[in-house]
Amino acid sequence: MPDKPEDDVATRAENRLLSEKQLQQWLIPDEYWHELLRLETEEQLLDLQIPDIYLARILDYFYPTALESLQNQPEFKLEADLVKFAKITGFLLHIELMNSTFREENC
Numbered sequence: 001m002p003d004k005p006e007d008d009v010a011t012r013a014e015n016r017l018l019s020e021k022q023l024q025q026w027l028i029p030d031e032y033w034h035e036l037l038r039l040e041t042e043e044q045l046l047d048l049q050i051p052d053i054y055l056a057r058i059l060d061y062f063y064p065t066a067l068e069s070l071q072n073q074p075e076f077k078l079e080a081d082l083v084k085f086a087k088i089t090g091f092l093l094h095i096e097l098m099n100s101t102f103r104e105e106n107c
Contacts, residue, residue: 016037019037
C-alpha cells in the first residue's frame, strides 16, 4: 500500500535542515526560502549564494558564539560616546556660526 501524501510531507519536513518558522524568526527574506528549505546538511548551506548577513544569522544558530568569548569582548558605553559626539557637534556648529558671522562682516 503506498504511503499517504501527508506521510511524505512529514518525512520531507523531518529531513530539512531549516524550517519556515526559523527563517521567519531570523528575518530571512522570502526570496531565499526555497533554496534554504531544500537543504539537508550544514555543508550545503555554505554552497548557497545568499548575502553574508543572512548566512551569518543561520550559521550563528548552528555554531553559537562561546559565552567566554562574549564575556571577553569590549563593552561600549553608548551614553559616553553620545556625550562626546554632542560636544564635538556643538563645537563644530559654534565654529560654523563664527565663520558665517566673520564672512558677513568682512564681505
